[in-house]
Amino acid sequence: MRIVLLGAPGSGKGTQSQRLVETYAIPQVSTGDLLREAVGKKTDLGLRAKAAMDAGKLVEDSIVLGMIRERLAQPDAERGFILDGFPRNIAQAEALTLLLADLGTPLDAVILMNIDTAVLLKRLSGRRICEDCGRVFNVFTSPPGSLPNCERCGDKPRLIQRPDDKEEVIGKRLEVFEAQTKPLVEHYRAAGLLRVINADAEVETVFVDLTAAVGRPAAVPGVALRR
Numbered sequence: 297m298r299i300v301l302l303g304a305p306g307s308g309k310g311t312q313s314q315r316l317v318e319t320y321a322i323p324q325v326s327t328g329d330l331l332r333e334a335v336g337k338k339t340d341l342g343l344r345a346k347a348a349m350d351a352g353k354l355v356e357d358s359i360v361l362g363m364i365r366e367r368l369a370q371p372d373a374e375r376g377f378i379l380d381g382f383p384r385n386i387a388q389a390e391a392l393t394l395l396l397a398d399l400g401t402p403l404d405a406v407i408l409m410n411i412d413t414a415v416l417l418k419r420l421s422g423r424r425i426c427e428d429c430g431r432v433f434n435v436f437t438s439p440p441g442s443l444p445n446c447e448r449c450g451d452k453p454r455l456i457q458r459p460d461d462k463e464e465v466i467g468k469r470l471e472v473f474e475a476q477t478k479p480l481v482e483h484y485r486a487a488g489l490l491r492v493i494n495a496d497a498e499v500e501t502v503f504v505d506l507t508a509a510v511g512r513p514a515a516v517p518g519v520a521l522r523r
């Protein structure tokens with residue numbers, strides 16, 4: 297299964313990807329995580345990406361596309377993958393289509409995680425991440441103790457807040473989503489790949505909708521698919 301999770305920052309792409317990984321045993325490919333890892337290791341690429349990330353802007357397409365090419369060529373992506381946070385603009389979507397056409401492995405579905413901006417603001421400001429295992433918590437909706445056991449952190453998450461989840465950067469990230477990423481909705485609708493789910497619900501409810509949407513036939517071009 298090869299799917300894209302499309303949604304604004306805070307719509308739950310990372311959380312739902314984690315569930316999909318457990319259910320379908322395919323990797324989550326998050327460009328945000330790959331970039332944060334590069335920044336943490338202070339690689340050349342990480343240093344080039346850091347300023348844009350700190351400002352809530354998109355990192356150059358060439359950097360992100362190079363990462364994606366490398367990641368999708370790994371053996372664990374042969375059976376499928378969940379793209380989380382990629383593509384983020386039309387140029388990236390077109391490059392992805394070409395890359396997957398070369399590999400002979402087109403996308404199966406693009407799931408739009410639909411959610412209101414007011415909810416996003418609360419989610420982003422409450423989001424915390426375990427420094428050891430990478431699990432995503434939320435001080436309002438899924439505090440420590442609410443997620444399944446973790447062998448890596450021994451269920452004692454060391455929570456940190458992403459620098460770009462600070463209030464002053466959140467507004468910019470949502471602006472970038474509206475301007476650059478939202479056009480992908482029509483792009484993928486026209487390609488017959490788009491499925492829409494309501495992301496403003498309990499994690500488990502969203503997950504049930506998501507797994508149903510993954511198995512649902514592709515949308516008719518030009519027609520919104522709503523539950």
Ligand code: AMP
Nearest residue numbers: 327328348349353354355360381382384
């Ligand atoms: P995320 O964890 O997906 O919210 O990504 C965090 C930040 O990484 C974004 O605000 C961007 O600065 C950068 N980033 C992640 N994915 C992409 C992408 N596909 N294209 C450009 N920049 C990205």
